[in-house]
Amino acid sequence: MTPLLDVRNISKRFGGLMALSDVTFSVGSDEVLGLIGPNGAGKTTCFNVVSGNTSPTSGSIRFDGQNIVGLRPSRIVRMGLSRTYQATSVFPDSTVLENVVRGAFTRSQDSLAGSIFGTGASAAAQARDRADCMDILEQVGIAHVHDQLAGALPYGYQRRLGVAIAFASRPKLIMMDEPAAGLNPEESQAMGALIRAMHERGRVSVLIVEHDMRLVMDICHRIIVLDHGELIAAGSPDEIRNDPKVIEAYLGTELVT
Amino acid sequence: MIAKTGLTVRLGLVVAASIVAAFVPDLLPNLFYVHIANLTLLSGIFALSLWIIYSVGQLSFGHAAFAGLGAYMSALLAMRLEVPPAIALIIAALATAGMAALLGAVILRLRGVYFVLVTFLFGQMFTLLVLNWADLTNGANGLISIPAIVIAGVSFGPRPMFFYLVFGVFLAVLLFTWGLKRSTFGRAFDSIHQNIDLAESCGIDTARYQVIAFAIGSGIAGLGGAMMAHYIRFVSPDTFTFHNSVAFITMLVVGGRSLFWGAMIGAAVITPLPELLRDFEGLQHIIYGAILILVLRLLPGGLVSLPSVLRRQGGGQ
Ligand SMILES: Nc1ncnc2c1ncn2[C@@H]1O[C@H](COP(=O)(O)OP(=O)(O)OP(=O)(O)O)[C@@H](O)[C@H]1O
């Protein structure tokens, strides 16, 4: 079986800096893959290259059997690969529900003409979108603030909203860039539970970058490790935990339990 | 259900506005005021169309040039090829939209001040082109005796008659802008305005929607420019200059950018000013500038934000 996402030999050069060199990995359907590594290792760059936000200097990326190098990010999202950002990213002046509806933009059955004239069919389609997005808000646990402006939400809720927006397009694969960044241990654990639930109920594969090792070890089937743009290890959580190279580069002497 | 009420409300407003409008030319003391009303409605069309471009987060400093493009194309079609003005202005509007789409595809990837600069340059280029392509445009002398719009034997040349026409077109543009704002396109436009990277990550083809907004906005400006040419019956390089582009932006800022009808209020406040300030010749531009500064200082959200500001001042939340 071909993997859902197949990344081969990608490199990314910023001037004299090789942010990624010759990185190869894949994500299977129904898999949760962790991508870890020290600050500046190239994790976000890897996401940006895969999502089409920047183009790789060399290498090939296939998603769902199709080459996606050179496609616009929106096109890649419509193929079923969505992402969240390391920094909180929402539509601040819109309500929480409207934010998620925008995430579902490409799935909506609302039509241009219908929505201009305000037809019944358009209203019905919008009602379906809203109901569907309320379900997603329910799932991420912020349905009770659905009518508040996203920009006014507490930080933890904005992180959840970011996940909800990315999930709303019903992706086959969702890439999450440090979803638990800045969360306290309880919130972080809840985020982990949330991602696992999304994976299990939404049948979505996950590629996750995260510094919270407990979360990563908890939810990932497999983990790959980047250091200075190079892939230095790949394996199960247990293998990674005990890999001397990984401990030296990233995990340090601190024991991870 | 909700949609139906929305539709009824809109139809009701249209009917009410039309009934009021039917009496306006007779109620105004003289033709000069009808003329001002006509110019105000034309400004309303320009400001609303500029708002459409602003709704994807881009500020065009070349809006008057697109109006001028429509004006010259329509006038030339009518004068040189004897196309009926009513048809010429539609062709001109579509052609203006087409040219804006081509230009937009190249320049819309620029953001902020870079986009502003390029649209400014486009406006200057338009003026230079019109001045120098004298064979076609009659250069600095401009085009005179442009035929009036005639539809089904009725001439819309006289000021009161033109009022009815421009009012109808203004209302159509207003309803269209309203519909567009609440449409799927409007949702895409606003997503781009608020957070372009996230919009792209939502699967919204931001480049395509920006070109669409730019083409629609500029095309409507072309339509307004064409109507103006057939109304004033004269167009020259001075009719649509950088100063007009700035005036349109001023309308947007003074009226309020956040809501599309702010543009309308801005047009209603700003357009009559130069005419009413005629007695203060020379001081005009200073007064104009003072008003702009005052509004920006006291009401950054424009005149549309006045009610909510007053409410806050009043102590209530
Ligand atoms: N647009 C850019 N231009 C130049 N250099 C860049 C650019 N983006 C990233 N870099 C550099 O590439 C390297 C990898 O950065 P990246 O953001 O991918 O790291 P990361 O693994 O996500 O780190 P963190 O854990 O801090 O988020 C860094 O040295 C960074 O400075």
Ligand SMILES: [Mg+2]
């Ligand atoms: Mg990063």
